[in-house]
Amino acid sequence: MVKALILCSVSLSLLLLFQLFSICGNAKNTKLVPALYIFGDSTVDAGNNNNLSTTARAISLPYGIDFNHTATGRFTNGLTVPDYFARFLGLPFAPPYMNLSELERRTTTTGLNFASASSGILPETGSFTGSPLTLDNQTDLFKITAKTLDVQNIKVHLAKSIFFISIGSNDYIMNYRNIASKMNKLFSPDYFAKFLTEELVKRLKKLYLIGARKFVVTGLGPVGCIPAIAKSTPHEGDCAESFNQALLSYNKELFMKLSKLQSQLYGSFFVHTDTFKFLHELKENKEKYGITDTQNACWDGKHDPCAVVVLTSHQYALP
Ligand SMILES: *[C@@H]1O[C@H](CO)[C@@H](O)[C@H](O)[C@H]1NC(C)=O
Ligand SMILES: *[C@@H]1O[C@H](CO)[C@@H](O)[C@H](O)[C@H]1NC(C)=O
Ligand SMILES: *[C@@H]1O[C@H](CO)[C@@H](O)[C@H](O)[C@H]1NC(C)=O
Ligand SMILES: *[C@@H]1O[C@H](CO)[C@@H](O)[C@H](O)[C@H]1NC(C)=O
Secondary structure (H helix, E strand, O other): OHHHHHHHHOOOOHHHHHHHOOOOOOOOOOOOOOOEEEEEOOOOOEOHHHHOOEOOOOOOOOOOOOOOOOOOOEOOOOOOHHHHHHHHHOOOOOOEHHHOOHHHHHHOOOOOEOOOOOOOOOOOHHHHHEOOOOHHHHHHHHHHHHHHOOOOOHHHHHHHOEEEEEOOHHHHHHHHHHHHHHOOOOOOHHHHHHHHHHHHHHHHHHHHHHOOOEEEEEOOOOHHHOHHHHHHOOOOOOOOHHHHHHHHHHHHHHHHHHHHHHHHOOOOEEEEEOHHHHHHHHHHOHHHHOOOOOOOOOOOOOOOOOOOOOOOHHHHHOO
């Protein structure tokens, strides 16, 4: 605790900031940036799917048990990573765009959330749950928003704001496995990783053209360890390692592409988060973090609401 306090009082680089925002509060409660804009899938959706025609919804407990016991549409027991981030930045939680009125969409200048559970980088990825917002939908809606946002200087506003993008797992869960089983030779993990990251880069460039400059792009976590995936994939050990290897291929490729992008796009800044390493560390040292079970979903009811979520301690530990 003492150590954390000392760390929190020094000025932080973005990288350090990212490691520390979950344990540090923003004591002064001043805004560190004007706004936080969020794009992605269920890892960061804050309720958009409640207002869309899709079956991918987190509308009942145990979702939200630590969010004032309310299932808001977040696919987690409590806060999402961008919620913690917003808190650290001195901003309110970015509200889900689909739940706002036209007026609120223009006047909410501290950030908006466009993320939609079950979506992927590829437009077709989420379609089996209905019509979630594809990543293209999300960037299109953001473009419309940027045109009407109630700020004095939109260019400065966007350049100073942070763009948080967390997406790609569903392209593996829902697309890659199907494609790979059909076209194993044509779609090697490396080939798919190159293809998918290239598709993501196209959308990141779109955001840059609208005015985004500061990006946080998450790598993929160990999806092969998600209970529903591990249980439906033949494997030895705790996790579907072949699946995890494919994701590591993606993470490596993403890291290289983001570095390249930063050198290509004038004034841009990219932070790549190593979600895989972070969650792997939690899993391997679960006792240290107070986690009791990393093998089973937290709820074994008829559906499995904990199968595809940000992995937090509660999701592991629930009876
Ligand atoms: C949606 O908007 C209503 C009305 O403002 C609000 O009460 C509710 O909490 C919002 N839901 C989410 C998930 O943000
Ligand atoms: C829970 O409710 C309290 C009181 O209304 C509020 O201050 C707090 O922000 C809420 N917690 C979350 C996670 O929304
Ligand atoms: C979104 O859906 C919720 C219930 O799911 C509803 O209360 C709210 O009015 C809807 N918001 C909009 C903007 O349609
Ligand atoms: C998402 O994109 C599709 C394809 O362009 C379009 O038909 C649909 O209306 C969009 N959805 C929203 C909510 O903008």
